[in-house]
Amino acid sequence: xxxxxxxxxxxxxxxxxxxxxxxxxxxxxxxxxxxxxxxxxxxxxxxxxxxxxxxxxxxxxxxxxxxxxxxxxxxxxxxxxxxxxxxxxxxxxxxxxxxxxxxxxxxxxxxxxxxxxxxxxxxxxxxxxxxxxxxxxxxxxxxxxxxxxxxxxxxxxxxxxxxxxxx
Numbered sequence: 001x002x003x004x005x006x007x008x009x010x011x012x013x014x015x016x017x018x019x020x021x022x023x024x025x026x027x028x029x030x031x032x033x034x035x036x037x038x039x040x041x042x043x044x045x046x047x048x049x050x051x052x053x054x055x056x057x058x059x060x061x062x063x064x065x066x067x068x069x070x071x072x073x074x075x076x077x078x079x080x081x082x083x084x085x086x087x088x089x090x091x092x093x094x095x096x097x098x099x100x101x102x103x104x105x106x107x108x109x110x111x112x113x114x115x116x117x118x119x120x121x122x123x124x125x126x127x128x129x130x131x132x133x134x135x136x137x138x139x140x141x142x143x144x145x146x147x148x149x150x151x152x153x154x155x156x157x158x159x160x161x162x163x164x165x166x167x
Contacts, residue, residue, distance in 0.1 A: 005045055009152070011127065016103075022157075023140050026147065027143075029106060032106055032111070033104055033106070033139075035081070035147075035148050036104050036111055036113060036141060037102075037104070039058045039141065039148055040099065040102060040113060040115070040139075041055065042054055042055075042098060043058065043060050043139075043150070044098070045053075046058075046085070047059075047084075047085070047088055047095060048095045048096055048097055050085060050086075050088060050089030050095070051127070052081050052085050056162070057149070058150055059077060059080065059148060059149060059150050060077070060142070060144070060149040060150065060151050061077040061138070062076070062077060063075070063076040064076075064151065065077055065080060065150070065151050066080075066151075066153075066154065067079075067080045067083070067152070067153045067154075068116060068152075068153070068154040068155070069082055069084070069153075069154075069155050069156075070155075070156060070157065071087075077155045078111075087103045090124065091117070091123065091124060092121040092122060092123060092124060093122050093124045093128060094121060094122040095117070095119070095121050096120040096121065097117060097118075097119050098116045098117060098118050098119075098120075099115040099116065099137075100115065100116050100117075100118075101114075101115055101116050102114070102115040103115070108139065108141060108144040110141070110142055110143075111141040111142075111148065112138065112139070112140055112141075113138070113139040113140075113141065114136070114137070114138050114139075114149075115136070115137055115156075116134070116135070116136050117134065117135055117136070117137055117155075118132065118133075118134050119132065119133045119134070119135075120132050133157070134157070134158050135155055135156055135157045135158055136152060136155065136156060136157075136158065136159075137154070137155040137156075138153070138154045138155070139153050140152040140153075148156070
């Protein structure tokens with residue numbers, strides 16, 4: 001009887017570890033959060049450095065991804081690469097995207113990231129003037145095995161807060 005109780009105790013003690021190995025989608029929430037925070041940092045670096053090689057490491061590079069922004073709607077990795085990265089890379093000689101008030105909400109194998117951003121840049125070409133824009137962004141990420149990937153981004157300007165604005 002003691003042997004059966006001991007084996008039962010061992011099995012119950014080890015089972016969560018076995019389940020985690022067999023079911024990698026059940027990962028540690030803190031590890032997930034850190035991985036997503038790294039993607040946010042890499043995302044900003046990829047925009048600032050016009051680095052599509054880095055971007056390919058955290059974007060799902062398929063036709064199902066999308067990016068909605070004030071100038072349009074990109075569908076598919078190739079469209080995002082051209083319409084976002086190449087546009088930022090060629091239109092501006094210098095880029096500095098910063099974020100703040102980041103929140104990460106994890107829903108199993110999906111995550112929603114929200115933050116506000118400030119983008120300082122210098123236009124390329126004959127008239128290298130500076131500009132600054134501010135806005136907010138939502139990123140949707142999905143876990144594939146143990147890796148998180150961006151599958152959708154939506155960004156817009158700051159909220160309209162004046163009387164009779166923002167409807």
